[in-house]
Amino acid sequence: MPVTLRFCDNKTMLVGSVAEAANALKQQWPDKTAPGYVEAARLVALAVDGTCCQRIAFDALTREARQQNILVARPKSRAHDWLDAVASP
Structure with missing residues (x-):
């Protein structure tokens, strides 16, 4: 699942592949x-x-982005609410 990063220069980037992750690591x-x-x-x-x-590589990037507070939080979609409702007893 793609993630959005906001770098120190306030630029944002949607990262959904390892190639994009490599490019994201070159940012600020x-x-x-x-x-x-x-x-x-x-x-x-x-x-x-x-x-x-x-x-594994993508998870490491996401974990570090969260640690450095550049991971942009996305609200849960309605699909998550629906799945939660179906899964609950």
Whole structure:
């Protein structure tokens, strides 16, 4: 599922693939020296090369974006409410 990131220069980017994640890592992050950022960059590079699972790399990017407060929160869709209602007893 794509995520939206808002960088330090106030630009936003919709990231839905590993290629887009690699591009997002080149943008203005609050702290590119943070261990989580470095690990996300490593995993995304490995995923681009095909030696790492794309889901793992994308999750690492999303986790670090949330940690650095650049992940734009999206409201739940009505479909989520419907599924919650169906799943509840």
